[in-house]
Amino acid sequence: MTTVRVPAGWPATEQQARAVQDELRARVVHDEPGPPPGTGYVTGVDVAYDDERDVVAAAAVVLDAVSLDTVAEATAVGRVSFPYVPGLLAFREVPTVLAALEALPCPPGLVVCDGYGLAHPRRFGLASHLGVLTGLPTIGVAKNPFTFTYDEPAHPRGSSSPLLAGVEEVGRALRTRDGVKPVFVSVGHRVRLDTACAHVLRLTPDYRLPETTRRADALCRGALRETVGA
DNA sequence: GCGACAG
DNA sequence: ATCTTGTCGC
Numbered sequence: 001m002t003t004v005r006v007p008a009g010w011p012a013t014e015q016q017a018r019a020v021q022d023e024l025r026a027r028v029v030h031d032e033p034g035p036p037p038g039t040g041y042v043t044g045v046d047v048a049y050d051d052e053r054d055v056v057a058a059a060a061v062v063l064d065a066v067s068l069d070t071v072a073e074a075t076a077v078g079r080v081s082f083p084y085v086p087g088l089l090a091f092r093e094v095p096t097v098l099a100a101l102e103a104l105p106c107p108p109g110l111v112v113c114d115g116y117g118l119a120h121p122r123r124f125g126l127a128s129h130l131g132v133l134t135g136l137p138t139i140g141v142a143k144n145p146f147t148f149t150y151d152e153p154a155h156p157r158g159s160s161s162p163l164l165a166g167v168e169e170v171g172r173a174l175r176t177r178d179g180v181k182p183v184f185v186s187v188g189h190r191v192r193l194d195t196a197c198a199h200v201l202r203l204t205p206d207y208r209l210p211e212t213t214r215r216a217d218a219l220c221r222g223a224l225r226e227t228v229g230a
Numbered sequence: 231g232c233g234a235c236a237g
Numbered sequence: 238a239t240c241t242t243g244t245c246g247c
Contacts, residue, residue, distance in 0.1 A: 046237090047237080048239095049237085049238055049239075049240085050239095051238080051239080078232095083235065084238075085234085086234080086235040086236065086237090087235080089236055089237055092237075092238095093237075114236080114237070115236045115237060116236055119236085120236080121235090125236070126236075126237085140236080141237085143236080143237090144235090144236065144237090145236090146235060146236050147234070147235055147236090170233095184236085185231050203238075
């Protein structure tokens with residue numbers, strides 16, 4: 001497991017962080033379809049915190065897109081690099097997540113993030129940020145609608161409705177289990193929304209949340225415990 | 231002006 | 238995110 005320090009020049013204030021988002025946003029690519037669902041690799045990333053000790057642990061888990069078998073995994077630990085501020089989540093997670101991705105023995109393919117991409121106050125959420133910094137195709141899958149609105153999708157798995165910022169569709173509320181609260185999908189970098197939703201459905205044969213995030217979540221929690229103790 | 235607000 | 242027992246159900 002690799003260890004990371006807060007990068008030199010990392011934003012120290014909310015104002016600086018917002019300025020970084022406004023600058024990097026111009027580099028997001030939205031006109032590529034993205035990797036075809038059911039091919040290659042799909043990688044989940046997630047982080048766990050110990051705010052008390054100022055520690056963050058990140059995990060990256062690579063799945064075979066067809067079998068959903070885990071083919072590789074990596075972890076990294078670091079210092080918390082930013083406080084939690086809605087809209088600035090990426091500044092808390094990105095350095096350690098990057099380290100975990102770089103520690104993988106193979107290319108990650110599509111990266112599935114825990115949170116949002118385009119669905120963000122300045123249209124540059126965690127998935128967008130990670131995509132621009134790595135050049136990889138990324139999507140965001142969140143458990144909550146954040147500040148956005150949506151109509152309840154129809155009952156069956158696979159149903160969806162637009163996730164709205166006013167009249168703008170910034171993502172999709174996608175039902176991954178019959179009658180269960182939907183997940184909230186938005187594009188990050190180099191993927192279209194339809195492709196993103198198709199990936200999420202393939203990644204949810206058994207549970208509401210994608211296998212990618214479930215496995216990354218379990219792995220980073222374990223890494224945090226090994227670092228910090230019981 | 232006062233909350234609400236991904237993780 | 239995290240704090241947290243038991244419990245209902247497949």
